[in-house]
Amino acid sequence: MERGCTLVATTHHGELKVFAHNDPRLxxxxxxFNIETLSPTYHLTIGLPGQSNALAIARRLGLSDDVLQRxxxxxxxxxxxxxxxxxxxxxxxxxxxxxxxxxELAHQEAEALRLALAERRDTIEHERTAILAAxxxxxxxxxxxxxxxxxxxxxxxxxxxxxxxxxxxxLKQMGADLEKLTAAAKxxxxxxxxxxxxxxxxxxxxxxxxxxxxxxxxxxxxxxxxRVEVQxxxxxxxxxxxxxxxxxxxxxxxxxxxxxxxxxxxxxxxLRGQRAEAALEQFETYLDGAFRAGxxxxxxxxxxxxxxxxxxxxxxxxxxxxxxxxxxxxxxxGGDGVTIALLAG
Numbered sequence: 047m048e049r050g051c052t053l054v055a056t057t058h059h060g061e062l063k064v065f066a067h068n069d070p071r072l073x074x075x076x077x078x079f080n081i082e083t084l085s086p087t088y089h090l091t092i093g094l095p096g097q098s099n100a101l102a103i104a105r106r107l108g109l110s111d112d113v114l115q116r117x118x119x120x121x122x123x124x125x126x127x128x129x130x131x132x133x134x135x136x137x138x139x140x141x142x143x144x145x146x147x148x149x150e151l152a153h154q155e156a157e158a159l160r161l162a163l164a165e166r167r168d169t170i171e172h173e174r175t176a177i178l179a180a181x182x183x184x185x186x187x188x189x190x191x192x193x194x195x196x197x198x199x200x201x202x203x204x205x206x207x208x209x210x211x212x213x214x215x216x217l218k219q220m221g222a223d224l225e226k227l228t229a230a231a232k233x234x235x236x237x238x239x240x241x242x243x244x245x246x247x248x249x250x251x252x253x254x255x256x257x258x259x260x261x262x263x264x265x266x267x268x269x270x271x272x273r274v275e276v277q278x279x280x281x282x283x284x285x286x287x288x289x290x291x292x293x294x295x296x297x298x299x300x301x302x303x304x305x306x307x308x309x310x311x312x313x314x315x316x317l318r319g320q321r322a323e324a325a326l327e328q329f330e331t332y333l334d335g336a337f338r339a340g341x342x343x344x345x346x347x348x349x350x351x352x353x354x355x356x357x358x359x360x361x362x363x364x365x366x367x368x369x370x371x372x373x374x375x376x377x378x379x380g381g382d383g384v385t386i387a388l389l390a391g
Contacts, residue, residue: 047071060128063095081106094139097132098125150379151313158343158388159278165370247274247293254292255285261340264293311339318349322358329359336389337368343388345375350383363387 047053053072057063066072076096078087084106105114247253251264253276262276262285269275273284315332317325329346336344346363348355363372368390375384 058098058100060098060125064128066095091136094132094135097129097136154345154386155278155313155342161388162342247287247290252294253290255289311335311341313341313343314345314347316347317355317359318347320355322355325355326358326362329362333366333368333387333389341389343386345380346385346387347380348383348385350381356382356385360385 047069055062063074066074073093074095075090075092076094078089078091079085079096079099080087081099081102084103101114101118104117105111247264247268249264249266253262253264253274255262255276262278264274265277266275268287269284272288273286274290275284311332313336315329317329320328325348333344346359348359350356360372363369363385370388370390372385372387374382375386
Protein backbone atom coordinates (compact mmCIF):
# COMPACT_ATOMS: atom_id res chain seq x y z
CA MET A 47 0.00 0.00 0.00
CA GLU A 48 2.87 2.39 0.75
CA ARG A 49 4.23 1.77 -2.78
CA GLY A 50 0.85 2.66 -4.30
CA CYS A 51 0.21 -0.79 -5.72
CA THR A 52 -3.22 -1.98 -6.81
CA LEU A 53 -3.93 -4.71 -4.31
CA VAL A 54 -6.51 -7.51 -4.16
CA ALA A 55 -6.36 -9.52 -0.94
CA THR A 56 -8.55 -12.22 0.60
CA THR A 57 -8.79 -12.92 4.29
CA HIS A 58 -10.86 -14.60 7.00
CA HIS A 59 -9.45 -12.37 9.74
CA GLY A 60 -11.99 -9.95 11.18
CA GLU A 61 -9.23 -7.54 12.22
CA LEU A 62 -8.21 -7.07 8.57
CA LYS A 63 -11.84 -6.46 7.57
CA VAL A 64 -12.08 -3.71 10.19
CA PHE A 65 -8.72 -2.32 9.04
CA ALA A 66 -9.97 -2.12 5.43
CA HIS A 67 -13.14 -0.41 6.62
CA ASN A 68 -11.19 2.27 8.49
CA ASP A 69 -8.49 2.93 5.86
CA PRO A 70 -9.70 5.19 2.98
CA ARG A 71 -7.24 3.49 0.59
CA LEU A 72 -9.02 0.16 0.95
CA UNK A 73 -12.55 -1.07 0.31
CA UNK A 74 -14.23 -4.23 1.53
CA UNK A 75 -16.03 -6.60 -0.82
CA UNK A 76 -17.40 -10.13 -0.61
CA UNK A 77 -18.96 -12.90 -2.67
CA UNK A 78 -22.14 -14.27 -1.09
CA PHE A 79 -22.43 -17.92 -0.03
CA ASN A 80 -25.64 -19.97 0.34
CA ILE A 81 -25.45 -21.89 3.62
CA GLU A 82 -28.44 -24.09 2.71
CA THR A 83 -26.96 -25.39 -0.54
CA LEU A 84 -23.30 -25.07 0.53
CA SER A 85 -22.51 -23.32 -2.72
CA PRO A 86 -21.50 -19.77 -3.75
CA THR A 87 -24.06 -17.48 -5.41
CA TYR A 88 -21.36 -15.63 -7.41
CA HIS A 89 -23.06 -12.37 -6.38
CA LEU A 90 -20.42 -9.73 -5.63
CA THR A 91 -21.23 -7.19 -2.91
CA ILE A 92 -19.08 -4.05 -2.81
CA GLY A 93 -18.73 -2.21 0.50
CA LEU A 94 -19.37 -5.08 2.91
CA PRO A 95 -16.96 -7.80 4.07
CA GLY A 96 -18.13 -11.40 3.98
CA GLN A 97 -19.39 -13.28 7.00
CA SER A 98 -17.40 -16.19 8.40
CA ASN A 99 -19.41 -19.31 7.56
CA ALA A 100 -16.81 -21.89 8.65
CA LEU A 101 -18.73 -23.17 11.70
CA ALA A 102 -22.06 -23.22 9.86
CA ILE A 103 -20.57 -25.14 6.92
CA ALA A 104 -18.87 -27.60 9.28
CA ARG A 105 -22.17 -28.20 11.08
CA ARG A 106 -23.98 -28.83 7.76
CA LEU A 107 -21.24 -31.28 6.77
CA GLY A 108 -21.79 -33.26 9.97
CA LEU A 109 -18.77 -32.34 12.09
CA SER A 110 -19.14 -33.37 15.73
CA ASP A 111 -20.98 -30.89 17.96
CA ASP A 112 -18.24 -31.27 20.59
CA VAL A 113 -15.59 -30.15 18.14
CA LEU A 114 -17.76 -27.26 16.97
CA GLN A 115 -18.44 -26.16 20.54
CA ARG A 116 -14.73 -26.21 21.41
CA UNK A 117 -13.95 -24.17 18.30
CA UNK A 118 -16.70 -21.69 19.15
CA UNK A 119 -15.42 -21.32 22.72
CA UNK A 120 -12.00 -20.24 21.41
CA UNK A 121 -13.50 -17.32 19.48
CA UNK A 122 -13.66 -13.92 21.11
CA UNK A 123 -17.11 -12.39 21.85
CA UNK A 124 -16.23 -9.58 19.46
CA UNK A 125 -16.23 -12.11 16.59
CA UNK A 126 -19.89 -12.97 17.14
CA UNK A 127 -20.82 -9.31 17.60
CA UNK A 128 -19.11 -8.52 14.31
CA UNK A 129 -20.88 -11.37 12.48
CA UNK A 130 -24.29 -10.37 13.90
CA UNK A 131 -23.68 -6.77 12.83
CA UNK A 132 -22.81 -7.90 9.30
CA UNK A 133 -25.97 -10.00 9.16
CA UNK A 134 -28.15 -7.05 10.23
CA UNK A 135 -26.51 -4.74 7.68
CA UNK A 136 -27.06 -7.27 4.88
CA UNK A 137 -30.72 -7.71 5.87
CA UNK A 138 -31.29 -3.95 5.93
CA UNK A 139 -29.56 -3.54 2.56
CA UNK A 140 -31.71 -6.31 1.04
CA UNK A 141 -34.87 -4.67 2.43
CA UNK A 142 -33.81 -1.28 1.03
CA UNK A 143 -33.11 -2.85 -2.39
CA UNK A 144 -36.55 -4.50 -2.41
CA UNK A 145 -38.24 -1.24 -1.40
CA UNK A 146 -36.40 0.62 -4.17
CA UNK A 147 -37.47 -2.04 -6.67
CA UNK A 148 -41.13 -1.70 -5.63
CA UNK A 149 -40.86 2.07 -5.92
CA GLU A 150 -39.44 1.77 -9.44
CA LEU A 151 -42.26 -0.57 -10.46
CA ALA A 152 -44.85 1.84 -9.04
CA HIS A 153 -43.22 4.70 -10.94
CA GLN A 154 -43.23 2.70 -14.17
CA GLU A 155 -46.88 1.75 -13.64
CA ALA A 156 -47.81 5.38 -13.04
CA GLU A 157 -45.97 6.36 -16.21
CA ALA A 158 -47.79 3.66 -18.17
CA LEU A 159 -51.15 4.92 -16.85
CA ARG A 160 -50.17 8.46 -17.80
CA LEU A 161 -49.35 7.34 -21.34
CA ALA A 162 -52.63 5.42 -21.56
CA LEU A 163 -54.61 8.46 -20.41
CA ALA A 164 -52.79 10.71 -22.87
CA GLU A 165 -53.51 8.26 -25.70
CA ARG A 166 -57.19 8.10 -24.69
CA ARG A 167 -57.37 11.90 -24.60
CA ASP A 168 -55.88 12.14 -28.09
CA THR A 169 -58.38 9.59 -29.41
CA ILE A 170 -61.30 11.55 -27.97
CA GLU A 171 -59.96 14.77 -29.44
CA HIS A 172 -59.62 13.17 -32.89
CA GLU A 173 -63.17 11.79 -32.68
CA ARG A 174 -64.52 15.18 -31.63
CA THR A 175 -62.71 16.90 -34.51
CA ALA A 176 -64.08 14.34 -36.99
CA ILE A 177 -67.67 14.80 -35.71
CA LEU A 178 -67.41 18.60 -35.94
CA ALA A 179 -65.97 18.39 -39.46
CA ALA A 180 -68.78 16.06 -40.59
CA UNK A 181 -71.42 18.36 -39.08
CA UNK A 182 -69.87 21.37 -40.80
CA UNK A 183 -69.84 19.58 -44.18
CA UNK A 184 -73.50 18.60 -43.74
CA UNK A 185 -74.47 22.19 -42.88
CA UNK A 186 -72.59 23.54 -45.89
CA UNK A 187 -74.31 21.03 -48.21
CA UNK A 188 -77.73 21.96 -46.83
CA UNK A 189 -77.05 25.68 -47.27
CA UNK A 190 -75.94 25.15 -50.89
CA UNK A 191 -79.13 23.20 -51.61
CA UNK A 192 -81.29 25.86 -49.96
CA UNK A 193 -79.63 28.64 -51.96
CA UNK A 194 -80.18 26.68 -55.17
CA UNK A 195 -83.86 26.18 -54.38
CA UNK A 196 -84.26 29.85 -53.43
CA UNK A 197 -82.69 30.95 -56.73
CA UNK A 198 -85.09 28.67 -58.60
CA UNK A 199 -88.07 30.20 -56.79
CA UNK A 200 -86.83 33.70 -57.55
CA UNK A 201 -86.53 32.94 -61.27
CA UNK A 202 -90.00 31.42 -61.36
CA UNK A 203 -91.42 34.38 -59.45
CA UNK A 204 -89.85 36.82 -61.88
CA UNK A 205 -91.37 34.94 -64.81
CA UNK A 206 -94.63 34.40 -62.88
CA UNK A 207 -94.26 30.71 -63.70
CA UNK A 208 -94.62 28.70 -60.51
CA UNK A 209 -97.06 26.55 -58.60
CA UNK A 210 -98.14 28.26 -55.40
CA UNK A 211 -98.67 24.98 -53.53
CA UNK A 212 -95.29 23.63 -54.64
CA UNK A 213 -93.59 26.87 -53.65
CA UNK A 214 -95.28 26.76 -50.24
CA UNK A 215 -94.09 23.19 -49.69
CA UNK A 216 -90.57 24.19 -50.69
CA LEU A 217 -90.57 27.14 -48.27
CA LYS A 218 -91.81 24.90 -45.45
CA GLN A 219 -89.02 22.40 -46.17
CA MET A 220 -86.49 25.21 -46.21
CA GLY A 221 -87.82 26.46 -42.89
CA ALA A 222 -87.48 22.99 -41.39
CA ASP A 223 -83.93 22.75 -42.69
CA LEU A 224 -83.12 26.13 -41.16
CA GLU A 225 -84.49 25.00 -37.80
CA LYS A 226 -82.27 21.88 -37.97
CA LEU A 227 -79.23 23.98 -38.79
CA THR A 228 -80.01 26.39 -35.96
CA ALA A 229 -80.39 23.52 -33.49
CA ALA A 230 -77.15 21.94 -34.69
CA ALA A 231 -75.33 25.25 -34.29
CA LYS A 232 -76.37 25.64 -30.64
CA UNK A 233 -73.75 24.45 -28.12
CA UNK A 234 -74.92 21.29 -26.49
CA UNK A 235 -74.13 20.23 -22.97
CA UNK A 236 -72.77 16.74 -22.81
CA UNK A 237 -75.38 14.27 -21.63
CA UNK A 238 -74.10 12.67 -18.46
CA UNK A 239 -73.45 8.98 -18.84
CA UNK A 240 -75.86 6.64 -17.14
CA UNK A 241 -74.05 5.34 -14.11
CA UNK A 242 -75.22 1.98 -12.87
CA UNK A 243 -74.12 2.14 -9.26
CA UNK A 244 -74.97 3.52 -5.87
CA UNK A 245 -73.47 6.85 -4.90
CA UNK A 246 -72.44 5.29 -1.59
CA UNK A 247 -69.06 3.91 -2.63
CA UNK A 248 -67.70 1.61 0.06
CA UNK A 249 -64.10 0.58 0.78
CA UNK A 250 -63.38 -2.69 -0.99
CA UNK A 251 -65.67 -1.98 -3.94
CA UNK A 252 -64.23 -2.82 -7.36
CA UNK A 253 -64.74 0.18 -9.65
CA UNK A 254 -64.09 1.15 -13.25
CA UNK A 255 -62.94 4.74 -13.77
CA UNK A 256 -63.49 6.43 -17.10
CA UNK A 257 -60.32 6.74 -19.25
CA UNK A 258 -58.30 4.37 -17.01
CA UNK A 259 -57.88 0.92 -18.60
CA UNK A 260 -57.47 -0.91 -15.28
CA UNK A 261 -59.96 -1.87 -12.57
CA UNK A 262 -59.35 -0.29 -9.18
CA UNK A 263 -60.27 -0.97 -5.56
CA UNK A 264 -61.96 1.76 -3.52
CA UNK A 265 -60.00 2.48 -0.33
CA UNK A 266 -62.40 5.06 1.13
CA UNK A 267 -66.02 6.27 0.84
CA UNK A 268 -66.83 9.49 -1.02
CA UNK A 269 -65.13 12.39 0.77
CA UNK A 270 -66.37 15.93 1.32
CA UNK A 271 -64.58 16.93 -1.89
CA UNK A 272 -66.59 14.38 -3.91
CA ARG A 273 -63.58 12.17 -4.53
CA VAL A 274 -62.72 8.55 -3.69
CA GLU A 275 -59.28 7.14 -2.93
CA VAL A 276 -58.64 4.22 -5.32
CA GLN A 277 -55.84 1.65 -5.62
CA UNK A 278 -54.77 0.73 -9.19
CA UNK A 279 -52.23 -2.06 -8.78
CA UNK A 280 -49.38 -0.43 -6.82
CA UNK A 281 -50.59 3.09 -7.69
CA UNK A 282 -52.91 4.99 -5.33
CA UNK A 283 -54.81 8.08 -6.42
CA UNK A 284 -58.01 10.09 -5.76
CA UNK A 285 -60.68 10.25 -8.47
CA UNK A 286 -63.93 12.20 -8.74
CA UNK A 287 -67.07 10.11 -8.24
CA UNK A 288 -68.43 11.49 -11.53
CA UNK A 289 -65.70 9.59 -13.41
CA UNK A 290 -66.80 6.21 -12.02
CA UNK A 291 -68.61 4.29 -14.78
CA UNK A 292 -69.27 1.03 -12.95
CA UNK A 293 -69.03 -0.34 -9.46
CA UNK A 294 -69.28 -3.83 -8.03
CA UNK A 295 -70.41 -3.87 -4.43
CA UNK A 296 -68.35 -5.63 -1.80
CA UNK A 297 -69.74 -9.02 -0.82
CA UNK A 298 -71.44 -9.83 2.50
CA UNK A 299 -69.42 -9.54 5.69
CA UNK A 300 -66.87 -7.34 3.97
CA UNK A 301 -65.98 -10.01 1.42
CA UNK A 302 -64.50 -8.34 -1.63
CA UNK A 303 -65.83 -8.91 -5.11
CA UNK A 304 -63.32 -10.76 -7.25
CA UNK A 305 -61.97 -8.63 -10.05
CA UNK A 306 -62.61 -10.43 -13.37
CA UNK A 307 -58.96 -10.80 -14.28
CA UNK A 308 -56.49 -13.63 -14.46
CA UNK A 309 -54.22 -14.84 -11.63
CA UNK A 310 -51.44 -12.56 -10.36
CA UNK A 311 -48.65 -12.21 -12.89
CA UNK A 312 -45.23 -10.64 -12.44
CA UNK A 313 -44.57 -7.44 -14.36
CA UNK A 314 -41.25 -8.91 -15.56
CA UNK A 315 -40.38 -11.88 -17.74
CA UNK A 316 -36.71 -12.95 -17.84
CA LEU A 317 -35.84 -14.83 -21.04
CA ARG A 318 -32.06 -14.50 -20.90
CA GLY A 319 -30.13 -17.57 -21.97
CA GLN A 320 -33.06 -19.21 -23.79
CA ARG A 321 -33.30 -20.16 -27.43
CA ALA A 322 -35.63 -18.01 -29.51
CA GLU A 323 -38.20 -20.77 -30.13
CA ALA A 324 -38.60 -21.70 -26.46
CA ALA A 325 -38.49 -18.05 -25.40
CA LEU A 326 -41.29 -17.11 -27.82
CA GLU A 327 -43.49 -19.92 -26.54
CA GLN A 328 -43.02 -18.78 -22.94
CA PHE A 329 -43.47 -15.16 -24.03
CA GLU A 330 -46.88 -15.87 -25.63
CA THR A 331 -48.18 -17.63 -22.52
CA TYR A 332 -46.86 -14.89 -20.24
CA LEU A 333 -48.30 -12.04 -22.35
CA ASP A 334 -51.74 -13.64 -22.37
CA GLY A 335 -51.64 -14.04 -18.58
CA ALA A 336 -50.41 -10.46 -18.08
CA PHE A 337 -53.27 -9.11 -20.21
CA ARG A 338 -55.89 -11.16 -18.34
CA ALA A 339 -54.36 -10.03 -15.02
CA GLY A 340 -54.95 -6.40 -16.03
CA UNK A 341 -51.31 -5.29 -16.09
CA UNK A 342 -50.88 -1.93 -17.88
CA UNK A 343 -47.39 -2.84 -19.10
CA UNK A 344 -44.72 -5.56 -18.83
CA UNK A 345 -40.91 -5.70 -18.88
CA UNK A 346 -39.39 -8.35 -21.16
CA UNK A 347 -35.77 -9.02 -20.15
CA UNK A 348 -33.98 -10.60 -23.12
CA UNK A 349 -30.46 -9.25 -22.65
CA UNK A 350 -28.24 -7.74 -25.33
CA UNK A 351 -26.00 -10.58 -26.52
CA UNK A 352 -26.09 -11.06 -30.29
CA UNK A 353 -29.45 -9.32 -30.54
CA UNK A 354 -31.23 -12.37 -32.05
CA UNK A 355 -33.54 -12.94 -29.06
CA UNK A 356 -34.32 -9.23 -28.81
CA UNK A 357 -35.20 -9.10 -32.54
CA UNK A 358 -37.48 -12.16 -32.23
CA UNK A 359 -39.30 -10.73 -29.21
CA UNK A 360 -39.80 -7.32 -30.80
CA UNK A 361 -41.02 -8.84 -34.05
CA UNK A 362 -43.64 -10.76 -32.06
CA UNK A 363 -44.61 -7.59 -30.16
CA UNK A 364 -44.96 -5.58 -33.36
CA UNK A 365 -47.78 -7.81 -34.65
CA UNK A 366 -49.37 -8.77 -31.33
CA UNK A 367 -53.06 -7.79 -30.84
CA UNK A 368 -52.59 -7.35 -27.07
CA UNK A 369 -49.79 -4.79 -27.40
CA UNK A 370 -50.28 -1.09 -28.09
CA UNK A 371 -46.64 -0.18 -28.45
CA UNK A 372 -43.21 -1.05 -27.06
CA UNK A 373 -39.84 0.59 -26.47
CA UNK A 374 -36.44 -0.02 -24.91
CA UNK A 375 -36.07 0.57 -21.20
CA UNK A 376 -34.16 3.57 -19.92
CA UNK A 377 -30.36 3.10 -19.62
CA UNK A 378 -30.55 2.75 -15.83
CA UNK A 379 -33.26 0.06 -16.16
CA GLY A 380 -31.47 -2.14 -18.70
CA GLY A 381 -31.45 -0.15 -21.96
CA ASP A 382 -31.63 -2.31 -25.09
CA GLY A 383 -31.47 -5.44 -22.96
CA VAL A 384 -35.02 -4.81 -21.73
CA THR A 385 -38.18 -4.08 -23.76
CA ILE A 386 -41.18 -2.40 -22.12
CA ALA A 387 -44.53 -3.24 -23.78
CA LEU A 388 -47.69 -1.19 -23.12
CA LEU A 389 -50.66 -3.57 -23.18
CA ALA A 390 -54.03 -2.87 -24.76
CA GLY A 391 -56.89 -2.37 -22.35
